[in-house]
Amino acid sequence: MPHREKMYHIYAKDRCIFHSLKEDEFQRTWNQLNSMVGLMKTDYIVEDLTYEEVFPLMESNGPAGDSSF
Numbered sequence: 001m002p003h004r005e006k007m008y009h010i011y012a013k014d015r016c017i018f019h020s021l022k023e024d025e026f027q028r029t030w031n032q033l034n035s036m037v038g039l040m041k042t043d044y045i046v047e048d049l050t051y052e053e054v055f056p057l058m059e060s061n062g063p064a065g066d067s068s069f
Contacts (some may be wrong), residue, residue, distance in 0.1 A: 004055045011050045026051070 008026035010018040010033065018029055030051065037044050 007054050007056055009052050009054060011052070012044050013048045020054075020056075 006023065008018075008021045008023075008030075009016050010021070010026070010029060012033075018026075021029060030049075033049055034046055036042070037046050037049060
């Protein structure tokens with residue numbers, strides 16, 4: 001079974017603001033958002049920020065030798 005890389009979606013008040021981030025992108029973005037929300041005057045508070053871990057679906061071409069017609 002092939003390895004599927006974990007991806008992340010980041011939400012602010014139930015609205016997806018970043019999607020399909022790889023681990024390194026997620027860590028940088030998550031830390032930056034938490035810092036910005038804490039420092040800047042925005043409509044959001046840190047508790048409004050959430051994320052979800054997702055595993056993308058792998059595309060399948062069907063069994064080997066299976067015709068498409």
